Amino acid sequence: MPPFPTPGVQDARAALAGRLRELRLDAGITGKELARRCHWSVAKSSRIENAHTAPSDKDIEAWCTACGAGDQAADLVAANRQADSMYVQWRRLQRTGMKRLQEASTPLYERTRLFRVYASHVIPGYLQTPGYATALMSTIASFRGTPDDVTEAVEARLRRSRVVHEGDHRFATLIEENVLHHRIGDDDVMASQLGSLLASMTLPSISLGIIPAGAAREAVMWPLEQFTVFDDVRVHVELLAAKVAVTAPGELDIYLRAFARLTRLAVYGGEARVLMTKAIDALG
Incomplete structure (x- = not known):
């Protein structure tokens, strides 16, 4: 150390x-x-x-x-x-770019059967289109001053995302409505991403809920940091400076309870499609 x-x-x-x-x-x-x-x-x-x-x-x-x-x-x-x-993740991000981060997490994605994913800032990686992922990673690389391996990192992310279509994996996904309106890339990139998100609702491995911006949160949950729960044994929390791995049983329970409460705020099916369609229409 x-x-x-x-x-x-x-x-x-x-x-x-x-x-x-x-x-x-x-x-x-x-x-x-x-x-x-x-x-x-x-x-x-x-x-x-x-x-x-x-x-x-x-x-x-x-x-x-x-x-x-x-x-x-x-x-x-x-x-x-x-x-x-926490330190290892930060060091890798600073010194070696983003491709290795994508590849390093691939075994975890391959062995995980149940993903619980809460997205409060950007579309989850496994649902990102190449254009969206490229625009997002380019912004991150520029902001953090990391090596420019965006093309290779996007390719690695897409390879990792094959778990959505292969094997016995399930993705319980919650996305804040505001994420649908956060402009990542130009209008064409966003339109393609939102269209792809709509299409993902038909995948048997995906359960997709949208949390409306106007949802009443008094007794449930305010918007939190973006996080992913892997099989109830590990949580990755995405902060500005680092990706934090949470494994302590007591802390894992907090994230599981938070996800359960956030689930009750989300809308699904036709109601979720309406929110995504509105976001597409807002692009003009």
């Missing part, structure tokens, strides 16, 4: 260290006593608790056991791994 991780990783490390410190305080023991129970030095306890040293899985398990909180070890181990994943 390089000495200067991204701010997102620093925040994740600090949050984990804070949770470990709370466990120690709740147990009513000192750092010295914790070190004695874990059979390591007081300095090591201090470095972990102050986020100066990233703990190993065994360190976290020992810490939780010493504090009488063994039931929390799994969540904290997952959070620790999540910080590592």
Whole structure:
């Protein structure tokens, strides 16, 4: 691990260290006593608790056991791994462009049977047309200053998207209505993308719901960051600076519950087609 991780990783490390410190305080023991129970030095306890040293899985398990909180070890181990994943994703994006990111996730797409996808900003990758994907990735590459491998990245994304048509995969997809009106590329690109989205509703692997812009959200959910749930075991959350992998059981449950609530806001079938047709008509 390089000495200067991204701010997102620093925040994740600090949050984990804070949770470990709370466990120690709740147990009513000192750092010295914790070190004695874990059979390591007081300095090591201090470095972990102050986020100066990233703990190993065994360190976290020992810490939780010493504090009488063994039931929390799994969540904290997952959070620790999540910080590592966040950094790797950022580094790849910065240094090698986008093609490798598409290819790296292909095995995950191939082995996943149930995708739950919430799109609040752009059309999900597996439903993107070549023109839309090219316009989107060109904008991302320009903004982030990544190597210009857009053509190769689009080709890799299209290859990855074959899972929509092949194998036993199901895609429960929710798209905010505003996404239909976000201009990615020119009018022809958007018209083609929206037409393709309409056609995707006939695919047996796709369940497509549109969340109307005017949906009442008081008791359900406001628009969230874009995310994908893979078989209830992993969530990818798309932030401006990084793609974050969530694997902690407690955090996974939050996203599953959020998706269930968002599902109740969506319209399907004819009502969804009306919203997509309006978006096409608005292109002029």
